[in-house]
Amino acid sequence: MTPPRPLRLGLVGQGVRHSLSPILHTRALELSVLTGSYTIFDCADDTAARAVFAQLRSGELDGLNVTTPFKALALQSADAWQRTAHHKAGVFTQPANTLFMLENNLVAASTDGAGLGAALLSAQVDLVGKRVLLLGAGGAGQAVAAEVLSLGAAQLRIANRSPTPAVALAERLNTIWPKHAVPQTWGDPQGLLGIDVVLQATRLGHGQPPLPAVLSQVAADLDWLPWTAWAKHQPLLADLVYAGDMTPVQALALQRGLRVDNRLTVPPIDFAQIHPALPDPSGIVKYFGQAMLAHQAARSFALWTGRPVDAVRMLAAILPSHEA
Ligand SMILES: NC(=O)c1ccc[n+]([C@@H]2O[C@H](COP(=O)([O-])OP(=O)(O)OC[C@H]3O[C@@H](n4cnc5c(N)ncnc54)[C@H](OP(=O)(O)O)[C@@H]3O)[C@@H](O)[C@H]2O)c1
Structure with missing residues (x-):
């Protein structure tokens, strides 16, 4: 019997040469005992991105992730939308982060919302009845907003710079x-x-370490938030951005009085059994961006290959290593 040919996967985006996705998907291939490669397609414009989408249509590629600024283009270019979240009341299409072929159709999906939901669950966060503030209504904000409401939040307040x-x-x-x-x-x-x-x-703090110059820039953008009141009641802060051990926004929150909830961050993330007596976590969730990234990647991989893969083991491949 001929072995299956190597899978050709990749990421279409701009300025994505340092993306963590190749590490995650190489790990997913290993965990699934599949051979293949994951290529970065750093595209200058829509025409270049469309040319990569065409390779998927022609069978030269087997699956694509898509990121800024081509997520909306991916949705427009597709023949069908894969409903990845269950919203009884309707279908909420979003800029797509995943493309694949199904029965000669180019299908677009977003796994960001489900990735967020899984990362919240692993941090033991229950959104039922909660009031949630979403900062940002770009591609990621749109993808996670519907998930937050489908997970039972009572209210979602959405703030975007424009x-x-x-x-x-x-x-x-x-x-x-x-x-x-x-x-x-x-x-x-x-x-x-x-x-x-x-x-x-x-995108505040995206890819930047929490150095003083970065922190003062982020502070200038976010000092309108009610940090003093939040220092008293400690809402949970989940930053979708990933940047090393602590993101600039997390570092700012720490300076303004939010605590790191160590139950969530004993390295690596302690995916503890959920205990009924445990109070809701509060304060800063470290590595949240990495956890969401790993969970959304695992879902994209399953759409391309039909195989579920362990997102937690994928996550371990991108977390900073800590001394025991
Ligand atoms: N962890 C994960 O799995 C995951 C998944 C997806 C995205 N992300 C991260 O989420 C972030 C947003 O991604 P995206 O795809 O939504 O990008 P996007 O579509 O380009 O949207 C960018 C967002 O950031 C806002 N923004 C940019 N600069 C700002 C500033 N100085 N002050 C306030 N707001 C500012 C924009 O506001 P305007 O509309 O006013 O420009 C917009 O809301 C990125 O850092 C990305 O890496 C993480």
Whole structure:
């Protein structure tokens, strides 16, 4: 019997040469005992990205991840949308991070929402009845917003630096979850004192270490948030950005009085059994961005190969190593 030919997977994006996705998917191939490669396609423009999508259509490639700025293009280029989250009231299409072929159709999916849901679950965070603030209504913000509401959050307040995307996203969400989504003016802390969970989905701090110059820039962008009140009641902060041991936004939150919840961060992340007596975690979730990345990657890999893969073992491949 001829062995299956090596899988050809890859990532389409811009400025993505240092992406962690090749490490994650190489690990997924090893864990699944499959051979293959994962190539970075750093594309200058839409034409270059479309040319890579065409390789998927022609069978030269077997599966693609897509990231900024081509996620919306991936959705437009596809013949079908794979519904990856279950929203009883309707289908919420999002800029796509995954493309694959199914019965001659180019199918677009987003695994970011499910990745967020799994990362929250592994951090023992239950969103039922919670008030959530989402910072950022770009590709990632749109993908996770629907997941937050499908996980039972009571209210989602959406703040985006430029107001139009936040208003548009809230309007779309409210057609499926009436009155649950509220646009929040960037720079206005009104209504945010009692927030339970903060999801940071802007590019603030992206790929940067928490050095003083970076921190003062991030502080200038986020000092309108009610840090003093939050230092008292410790909402949970989950930063989608990943940058080493601590992201600039996490470091700012630490400076402003949020604590790191060590139950979540004893290295590597302690995927503890959920204990009914355990109170909700609060404060900063370290490595949240990496955990979400690993979970969304595992879901993309399963769409391409039909094989489930252990996201936690994939995650271990990208976490900083710690002395025992
Ligand atoms: N962990 C994961 O698995 C995962 C998955 C997806 C994305 N991410 C991360 O999430 C972040 C956002 O990704 P994306 O795909 O949503 O990017 P995107 O579509 O390019 O959107 C960028 C977002 O960041 C905001 N922004 C940029 N600079 C800002 C500033 N100085 N102050 C305030 N807001 C600013 C933008 O606001 P405007 O609309 O006003 O420009 C927009 O909301 C990236 O760092 C990405 O790596 C992580």
